[in-house]
Amino acid sequence: MKYDYLIVGSGLFGAVFAYEMNRKGRKVLVIDKRNHIAGNIYTESVLNINVHKYGAHIFHTSDERIWNYIGQFASFNHYINSPIARYHDELYNLPFNMNTFSKMWGIVTPAEAKAEIARQIEALHIEEPENLEEQALSLAGKDVYEKLVKGYTEKQWGRDCKELPAFIIKRLPLRFTYDNNYFNDPYQGIPIGGYTQIVEKMLHGIEVKTGVSYQEYIESAPVGDNGVFTDKQGNTFSKVLYTGMIDEFFAYRLGHLEYRALRFEQEELPGCDNYQGNAVVNYTDRETPYTRIIEHKHFEFGKQTDTVITREYPTEWKPGEEPYYPVNNEKNNTLFAAYRKLAETQPQVLFGGRLGAYQYYDMDKVIAAALQMVEEETVRAD
Secondary structure: OEEEEEEEOOOHHHHHHHHHHHHOOOOEEEEEOOOOOOHHHOEEEEOOEEEEOOOOOOEEEOOHHHHHHHOOOOOEOOOOOOOEEEEOOEEEEOOOOHHHHHHHHOOOOHHHHHHHHHHHHHHHOOOOOOOHHHHHHHHHOHHHHHHHHHHHHHHHHOOOHHHOOHHHOOOOOOOOOOOOOOOOOOEEEOEOOOOHHHHHHHOOOOEEEEOOOHHHHEEEOOOOOOOOEEEOOOOEEEEEEEOOOHHHHOOOOOOOOOEEEEEEEEEEEOOOOOOOOOOEEEEOOOOOOOOEEEEHHHHHOOOOOOEEEEEEEEEEOOOOOOOOEEOOOHHHHHHHHHHHHHHOOOOOEEEOHHHHOOOOOOHHHHHHHHHHHHHHHHHHHO
16 A cells, blocks of 8 residues: 555644645555554543543634634633642632732732732842742742742752753743633633544544554665655555654664653542532642642533542653653753754654654644644645
């Protein structure tokens, strides 16, 4: 069998690319090393609740074109992301807004909040922040930093804030309104029935193989610009879209890029209809080992008599584990640039998605990037 594209990864980027290329009459095959499709947006029904297996995914965008595009594959509810921060037994609203400041300082007006933050910043005498701690303190003052930033950030990155570069926090969203909506985007919601259905619809009629990695699947790579990829069954592929780790594709020949990983601890609570009253609660103290608890039913305003929660534990990534967050410091960005240069020697391989681009993407940006790649490939073919 002759294929135009082998698409490695059935996450959102690979699925959009496959869907669009299939519509254009290209013959594609999708493989995924996991035993299911949809990548990190995979949802499955547990106790009749759509559980986000790889962390909370809230779709939001300012791009009406992308909102209409994803709307072809699912109906979205009106969920608004309004996480809660828990510091020991104190509860605060996120993002940092007037509800946060009022609870923290007992003030009621934006002028009072701005004055308190300015007073704390002035008392610190930080002129040129040298690390993340100093950067955050110079932006929000001591109270917000110590209660809502420090512990969470140190758990997320596995390092003391003094050891982290200042550029990780370029700004902190301080809002002087009583608005708990985390995102500013006008389009926001959760697909009714979960995310997996979206990818199922995108891949309908397309050949998909799960539980197989690229390294296991491909028998030989092209020799010369006119060569083809061949699998163990003798099928050929003119091009490969690789959405896995770019350094893994090249067998780590230049070294390993660094990532942060996540460990998920899922708990079913039959007979408990409401565990925490919110979909997402962040634990911002350093002592609690997890960063947040997700209660999945609240994403779809569930009325079930049971509930399912997931605790998230950030960990150091090791080869063989699933990478989640690229560590975009100077060392890793330099290494990634070297891999990108190496990728230029492989014109028959496309790299996309968060791992192929070594960049954290929101879902709308994933879709936009995949559509852009489809357009570029179409123009190139024509």
